[in-house]
Amino acid sequence: NAGVTQTPKFQVLKTGQSMTLQCAQDMNHNSMYWYRQDPGMGLRLIYYSASEGTTDKGEVPNGYNVSRLNKREFSLRLESAAPSQTSVYFCASSDNRGSETQYFGPGTRLLVL
Amino acid sequence: DAKTTQPTSMDCAEGRAANLPCNHSTISGNEYVYWYRQIHSQGPQYIIHGLKNNETNEMASLIITEDRKSSTLILPHATLRDTAVYYCIVGGMNRDDKIIFGKGTRLHILP
Numbered sequence: 001n002a003g004v005t006q007t008p009k010f011q012v013l014k015t016g017q018s019m020t021l022q023c024a025q026d027m028n029h030n031s032m033y034w035y036r037q038d039p040g041m042g043l044r045l046i047y048y049s050a051s052e053g054t055t056d057k058g059e060v061p062n063g064y065n066v067s068r069l070n071k072r073e074f075s076l077r078l079e080s081a082a083p084s085q086t087s088v089y090f091c092a093s094s095d096n097r098g099s100e101t102q103y104f105g106p107g108t109r110l111l112v113l
Numbered sequence: 114d115a116k117t118t119q120p121t122s123m124d125c126a127e128g129r130a131a132n133l134p135c136n137h138s139t140i141s142g143n144e145y146v147y148w149y150r151q152i153h154s155q156g157p158q159y160i161i162h163g164l165k166n167n168e169t170n171e172m173a174s175l176i177i178t179e180d181r182k183s184s185t186l187i188l189p190h191a192t193l194r195d196t197a198v199y200y201c202i203v204g205g206m207n208r209d210d211k212i213i214f215g216k217g218t219r220l221h222i223l224p
Contacts, residue, residue, distance in 0.1 A: 004156075035214075040202065041215075041216065042213075042214035042216045042217060043157065043213075043214040045213075059213070083190055089158070090156050092156075092157075100149075100155075101159045101162065102149075102159065103159070104156030104157045104158070105156055106155065106156055107154070107155070110161045
């Protein structure tokens with residue numbers, strides 16, 4: 001099992017550009033999450049999906065959209081990137097919504113110029 | 114705001130037990146205590162969790178006080194590879210629960 005995979009690993013964008021961060025899990029988990037982590041800070045929840053076909057806002061959803069494409073895949077889209085969105089983005093999955101054990105991907109490092 | 118309070122940083126000598134405290138005085142009856150760690154630049158890794166009883170697994174032990182207002186994560190024989198940021202999190206199983214990681218404790222294992 002690969003666990004949780006994320007693509008790309010690194011990305012540089014110019015202000016105003018758009019991009020989609022991809023996440024996939026092969027553990028048959030119901031719930032998936034997107035977090036961002038700024039330097040020296042803890043993780044902050046952007047969006048989550050408790051099950052296929054559902055998504056909900058987390059702590060910092062502004063400027064992002066998500067799609068739960070199927071049970072395996074959960075993508076995060078930046079429609080018009082801003083320098084404030086420079087961060088490391090982590091995707092995670094778990095068996096059930098709530099505080100069940102979460103398994104994290106390796107992260108995507110995004111720089112917005 | 115995070116529901117937990119942890120020291121910003123701690124040092125521990127290699128081979129000794131590392132004891133990481135966490136205060137969660139507002140924890141509710143159905144909330145678990147979870148511990149994760151994040152080694153530099155990697156995604157967080159689950160360590161252990163518990164509700165009321167003390168728990169032990171191959172990585173660590175979790176001691177929860179009787180009133181559940183605080184807990185301690187114990188790494189019994191710390192190695193240099195245990196250098197990481199350790200996050201204590203409380204959360205339940207409800208749909209609307211949102212996990213808040215906080216800033217965690219930066220643990221330095223000293224050779």
